[in-house]
Amino acid sequence: MMTSKQKRIIEKSYKLLIPESRIQQRMQEMGEKIDRLYEGKTPILIGVLNGGFIVLADLIRCINIDCEIDFIRISSYGDEKESSGHIKVLKPLSADIKGRHVIIVEDIVDSGLSLQFLKKMLSAFEPASLRIATLLHKKSRMKVDIPIDIVGFEIEDKYVIGYGLDDRQLKRNLRSIYIVDN
Numbered sequence: 001m002m003t004s005k006q007k008r009i010i011e012k013s014y015k016l017l018i019p020e021s022r023i024q025q026r027m028q029e030m031g032e033k034i035d036r037l038y039e040g041k042t043p044i045l046i047g048v049l050n051g052g053f054i055v056l057a058d059l060i061r062c063i064n065i066d067c068e069i070d071f072i073r074i075s076s077y078g079d080e081k082e083s084s085g086h087i088k089v090l091k092p093l094s095a096d097i098k099g100r101h102v103i104i105v106e107d108i109v110d111s112g113l114s115l116q117f118l119k120k121m122l123s124a125f126e127p128a129s130l131r132i133a134t135l136l137h138k139k140s141r142m143k144v145d146i147p148i149d150i151v152g153f154e155i156e157d158k159y160v161i162g163y164g165l166d167d168r169q170l171k172r173n174l175r176s177i178y179i180v181d182n
């Protein structure tokens, strides 16, 4: 059953921003960077659900060194397009990350509030190191000063969908990334 909100999404138009081939090419480069940064180590990549599941799945297949994965699910947006800053953990980590080399894997960093929360929370488990990888970064929207170590693409301040990113839970299955034209 589709809600009326979801019906309106189907009627919206989308403008191609980053084609699938370009995403795959960049993902390869991000994987190579991780291979270099973590040579001789076994990092654990933590995918941030829901959006980060495709990024994590593709990224690990571009990494040649041994690595582990885990997922965490947080919510700050509900069905809105702006971060409320009120972040809840909906699914906690399963792995013990004490003394581990941790890479947080995000689909997109917008205000950076989710990341600030995650970084603080994961640091409390005393990992050996903690870095952030994100496919997309809306740099102009950052409200906090957090260095992002591995970035796929800096993008303009537009709402984007596809490749795991949703508009009210729909459109995650698109293979390329699109701007929503309201």
Ligand code: IMP
Pocket: 048, 051, 076, 077, 083, 106, 107, 108, 109, 110, 111, 112, 113, 114, 115, 158, 159, 160, 161, 165, 166, 167
């Ligand atoms: P932040 O806390 O404002 O940095 O928000 C980060 C999270 O909001 C991301 O991990 C996404 O799940 C979601 N988000 C931010 N911008 C977009 C967008 O343009 N499209 C889809 N989801 C977005």
Ligand code: MG
Pocket: 048, 049, 050, 051, 052, 106, 107, 108
């Ligand atoms: Mg996310």
